[in-house]
Amino acid sequence: MTNTLTMDKPDVRNRLDAMAQGIIGAPLDRPEGPLKVVGTATYASEWQLPDMAYGVFARATVPAGKVASIDREAVLAMPGVLAIHDDPRMLVNPAQGGAGKKPLQDIREIHYFGQTVALVVAETFEQATAAAKALKVEYAAPDDASVFDPESSAATVEHGPDTQRVQTGDLDKAMADAAFSVDVTYTTAGHASAAMEPHASIASWQGDQLTLRGSLQMLNYNVAELADSLAVGQSQVRILSPYVGGGFGSKLGVGEDSVAAAIASRELGRPVRVDMSRQQVFETVMRRSETRQRLRLAARADGVLTGIGHECLVSNLPGEQYAEPVTQATEFLYGGENRMLSVDVARIVRLCAGSVRAPGEAVGMQALESAMDELAEKVGIDPVELRKRNIPAIDPSQGTPYSSNTLAKCLDAGAARFGWDQRQTQTCATREGEWWIGMGVASAARVHKLVEASARVTLASDGTVKVETDMTDIGTGTYAVLGQIAGEMLGTPIEKVSVCLGDSALPAGPGSGGSWGAASSGSAVFLACEQIRQALAKKFQGDEEALSLKDGIARLGEASAMVVDLVAGKPIVGEGTIKPGETSKATRQASYGAFFAEVAVNAYTGETRVRRMTGAFGIGRVLNEKTATSQCYGGMTWSIGSALTEELAFDLRDGHLVNHDLAEYHVPVNLDVPALEVVFVEERDPHASPIQAKGVGELGICGGAGAIANAIYNACGVRVRDFPMTLDKIIGGLPD
Amino acid sequence: MPALVINGTLRSFDCDERTSLLDLLRNHAGLTGTKKGCDHGQCGACTVIVEGRRINSCLSLAVMHDGDEVTTIEGLGTATDLSPLQRAFVSHDAYQCGYCTPGQICSATAMIEEARMGWPSAVTDDVETSPELSDNEIRERMSGNLCRCAAYPNIVAAIRETAA
Ligand code: FES
Ligand code: FES
Numbered sequence: 016m017t018n019t020l021t022m023d024k025p026d027v028r029n030r031l032d033a034m035a036q037g038i039i040g041a042p043l044d045r046p047e048g049p050l051k052v053v054g055t056a057t058y059a060s061e062w063q064l065p066d067m068a069y070g071v072f073a074r075a076t077v078p079a080g081k082v083a084s085i086d087r088e089a090v091l092a093m094p095g096v097l098a099i100h101d102d103p104r105m106l107v108n109p110a111q112g113g114a115g116k117k118p119l120q121d122i123r124e125i126h127y128f129g130q131t132v133a134l135v136v137a138e139t140f141e142q143a144t145a146a147a148k149a150l151k152v153e154y155a156a157p158d159d160a161s162v163f164d165p166e167s168s169a170a171t172v173e174h175g176p177d178t179q180r181v182q183t184g185d186l187d188k189a190m191a192d193a194a195f196s197v198d199v200t201y202t203t204a205g206h207a208s209a210a211m212e213p214h215a216s217i218a219s220w221q222g223d224q225l226t227l228r229g230s231l232q233m234l235n236y237n238v239a240e241l242a243d244s245l246a247v248g249q250s251q252v253r254i255l256s257p258y259v260g261g262g263f264g265s266k267l268g269v270g271e272d273s274v275a276a277a278i279a280s281r282e283l284g285r286p287v288r289v290d291m292s293r294q295q296v297f298e299t300v301m302r303r304s305e306t307r308q309r310l311r312l313a314a315r316a317d318g319v320l321t322g323i324g325h326e327c328l329v330s331n332l333p334g335e336q337y338a339e340p341v342t343q344a345t346e347f348l349y350g351g352e353n354r355m356l357s358v359d360v361a362r363i364v365r366l367c368a369g370s371v372r373a374p375g376e377a378v379g380m381q382a383l384e385s386a387m388d389e390l391a392e393k394v395g396i397d398p399v400e401l402r403k404r405n406i407p408a409i410d411p412s413q414g415t416p417y418s419s420n421t422l423a424k425c426l427d428a429g430a431a432r433f434g435w436d437q438r439q440t441q442t443c444a445t446r447e448g449e450w451w452i453g454m455g456v457a458s459a460a461r462v463h464k465l466v467e468a469s470a471r472v473t474l475a476s477d478g479t480v481k482v483e484t485d486m487t488d489i490g491t492g493t494y495a496v497l498g499q500i501a502g503e504m505l506g507t508p509i510e511k512v513s514v515c516l517g518d519s520a521l522p523a524g525p526g527s528g529g530s531w532g533a534a535s536s537g538s539a540v541f542l543a544c545e546q547i548r549q550a551l552a553k554k555f556q557g558d559e560e561a562l563s564l565k566d567g568i569a570r571l572g573e574a575s576a577m578v579v580d581l582v583a584g585k586p587i588v589g590e591g592t593i594k595p596g597e598t599s600k601a602t603r604q605a606s607y608g609a610f611f612a613e614v615a616v617n618a619y620t621g622e623t624r625v626r627r628m629t630g631a632f633g634i635g636r637v638l639n640e641k642t643a644t645s646q647c648y649g650g651m652t653w654s655i656g657s658a659l660t661e662e663l664a665f666d667l668r669d670g671h672l673v674n675h676d677l678a679e680y681h682v683p684v685n686l687d688v689p690a691l692e693v694v695f696v697e698e699r700d701p702h703a704s705p706i707q708a709k710g711v712g713e714l715g716i717c718g719g720a721g722a723i724a725n726a727i728y729n730a731c732g733v734r735v736r737d738f739p740m741t742l743d744k745i746i747g748g749l750p751d
Numbered sequence: 752m753p754a755l756v757i758n759g760t761l762r763s764f765d766c767d768e769r770t771s772l773l774d775l776l777r778n779h780a781g782l783t784g785t786k787k788g789c790d791h792g793q794c795g796a797c798t799v800i801v802e803g804r805r806i807n808s809c810l811s812l813a814v815m816h817d818g819d820e821v822t823t824i825e826g827l828g829t830a831t832d833l834s835p836l837q838r839a840f841v842s843h844d845a846y847q848c849g850y851c852t853p854g855q856i857c858s859a860t861a862m863i864e865e866a867r868m869g870w871p872s873a874v875t876d877d878v879e880t881s882p883e884l885s886d887n888e889i890r891e892r893m894s895g896n897l898c899r900c901a902a903y904p905n906i907v908a909a910i911r912e913t914a915a
Contacts, residue, residue: 048841049833051849052856054784054824061783140774141767211788211796211850211899260786260850261899293789490848490900641844645902649847652901677793677897684894686874686887688903 018546023596025701035565039503042641059230060215070136070289071143073150078128079157086151095142100134108367110240110268117244128671129298134275163670165330165361175338175358184353189322193313195393201382203738205663206303212260218276219286232262233526234485234519240269257517262489264370297675301369304329304339310386318394322353330361331368340375344460350407373713384457384721410603418602418702421633425609429631433611442732450615453730457721459608463709465595466525470539474587478579482514486524486536492642504544506564530710542591598702608632610722616731621746631694635709647693650715658720753817758826773797775813784824795896798854805861824853839909847900
């Protein structure tokens with residue numbers, strides 16, 4: 016019997032804090048660390064299967080139309096070439112995160128420039144690469160002209176999902192009556208996840224059973240997507256992803272490589288490995304949409320908001336449901352009774368838009384937080400104070416209470432650590448050599464979501480503990496934190512706990528996405544352990560709540576025993592399932608934080624360097640201080656990228672991605688990232704999960720670029736409303 | 752048909768002359784610790800040490816290294832016998848997904864030697880004297896190794912501790 020908990024009411028028992036082992040939250044090393052540093056952790060395309068063939072994709076060199084013909088003979092005659100596949104089941108783009116069903120298929124129809132049009136399979140990688148390059152494809156032109164520019168008047172614009180629309184009160188009137196107001200338009204460039212491991216798959220069939228070694232974030236959904244794409248039963252598909260070289264949203268859904276490898280392998284009767292090149296990953300795997308955001312803020316004389324407008328335009332391919340949820344945090348972050356939030360979608364021909372780390376808040380928050388800075392200056396109050404004055408008592412869009420809200424605490428803690436009192440109120444007040452120096456602040460916010468998850472925990476007769484789930488670790492620290500939860504609950508030293516992940520045959524979890532992994536899968540592990548604790552307590556004829564477990568010794572009241580003796584040769588298996596329930600409707604659940612940045616802007620070139628950055632974050636319970644801090648470093652670094660360098664550049668004549676590699680799409684390098692400081696404002700959120708933890712992986716990017724924008728303004732008086740803030744956008748406004 | 756001394760062992764390979772050193776290691780030598788992040792010399796994931804110097808193995812054909820000594824991440828330590836730098840990467844959490852990590856460690860191993868030999872970098876103020884391996888020197892010298900997870904602050908800390 017599975018120990019199932021539906022979060023219909025807050026779990027105020029706070030069980031983890033009552034445990035004795037003392038490892039929850041501790042900054043322990045990742046258990047899989049040694050394998051990663053010696054290179055034996057095995058990523059998707061690194062499995063050595065006998066008789067493996069190699070597949071390489073050929074790409075479309077037109078943005079629309081149909082494949083008229085493929086010159087197969089010439090390429091099939093090349094050395095080592097085994098097959099050319101353009102099976103109608105092959106994918107046009109990956110499945111969206113959590114889809115659980117096949118995405119758009121049939122690559123003989125061209126939907127965007129760079130789309131895959133065929134898979135060439137050969138004996139070696141070199142032969143397949145040469146053959147894919149040599150493949151001649153003729154295209155039939157489309158009937159209609161394509162639109163490539165979301166700002167073009169020819170683009171069809173549709174309303175985004177109704178769930179993203181908020182309209183209350185009368186914003187126009189609030190703006191007209193406001194003592195101070197801001198009405199500005201910000202734009203943000205498109206982004207790529209650019210995980211360091213390119214997408215890759217190895218497919219092998221044993222009869223009707225497919226084993227796919229892939230680089231995927233959400234195996235539970237991916238099995239369904241792969242099976243649906245191939246038109247086989249889900250029970251025929253097993254996916255292994257024990258190590259994933261970064262995901263950031265790009266590996267949420269099954270992609271072109273997985274389906275193509277499976278089809279090719281089936282036909283050849285040999286394992287087939289498909290590695291996508293870096294350029295193909297850029298060109299065919301999910302971009303974050305560029306955005307245009309009109310922000311309207313209406314305030315009383317004291318800065319308290321009476322109205323807030325956030326109206327956005329994003330883009331996607333025709334027919335794709337996904338719309339970057341730009342206003343997601345604007346819904347609940349600040350007050351103001353007159354509200355107008357919306358997201359519209361321009362239908363254009365560019366590669367599919369989907370999830371990239373912190374969809375919505377990553378770009379919405381940086382614009383909102385820049386506009387808040389503009390308002391603070393108009394009102395004439397400190398930007399930290401302006402934010403604190405606008406924290407509502409209840410969620411202004413839904414009218415529900417917050418499960419917890421640490422924004423004020425984070426602003427205070429971050430300001431103290433950073434030394435915010437050193438900031439000059441006037442712009443252009445600090446100059447060091449040829450650099451203008453300035454400081455900026457921004458709030459952070461990201462929705463928290465609990466997702467159904469299951470896990471199995473086994474207490475073996477030798478006292479060791481094994482945790483099993485299909486959950487993935489994409490660098491997020493899952494191996495570490497799930498082991499710590501089990502070790503804490505069962506009083507087991509961490510060396511005696513092992514964690515098995517990334518195998519779809521194990522109990523299903525929600526995967527790594529939306530920052531829900533640790534809280535959801537962690538809760539499932541917690542519940543499984545609770546069941547084992549009950550079994551142990553029963554051996555004392557006592558109550559689970561009174562049972563104390565530490566270092567392999569069990570105590571209950573006056574009685575005590577070695578855990579191995581209680582197990583007595585019969586391993587105890589616990590199974591746990593967590594389900595979201597009423598608490599997610601009854602309360603607004605989110606994680607909060609505050610960013611503080613100091614920048615230097617070159618007085619002659621307009622170049623910006625971030626000199627230091629502090630982030631204070633309220634993420635509920637911290638499960639492992641070390642890995643949680645690393646997650647925050649990652650997010651903060653992404654905000655430096657989105658502030659200063661990251662930008663997908665599309666050719667407006669054919670929609671092709673111009674900067675499709677790591678030389679031209681600029682992710683931050685080591686020298687771009689200064690000393691970063693992370694402060695956790697610890698709390699226990701009983702509504703969020705029975706382990707009182709919330710998400711951490713995405714919060715660090717949600718608003719950080721706004722702090723940098725505000726610091727640039729403070730440094731040199733130039734307000735850039737177009738991200739990334741490259742030097743060309745600053746130099747013209749610099750003081751003489 | 753190149754023969755290379757990989758991690759101290761002479762091995763010869765029967766492979767296509769178009770095979771990069773990186774693909775030779777990953778697809779022919781069974782040494783998948785060396786990673787492919789871009790195949791174009793843009794990310795540093797494929798960094799190995801050849802004849803004592805760090806190079807991007809994706810930018811080099813295997814046949815060009817006939818007779819060369821190649822050290823890969825597998826040659827620096829094992830899970831039960833980590834090199835000091837590998838140990839520091841674990842204790843400082845100088846990785847997340849781990850995919851850039853072997854390249855970072857090979858690169859840093861050779862970089863520490865470069866600094867010891869007095870090689871200057873773009874952020875060295877005085878190129879006449881031996882540079883001290885300050886945090887900024889480490890950052891500059893490691894900027895050819897991208898980490899999208901952005902473990903940079905911890906990578907700097909791990910290298911600083913090991914180089915001291
Ligand atoms: S794979 Fe060689 S530099 Fe990226
Ligand atoms: S650890 Fe993931 S890219 Fe560096």
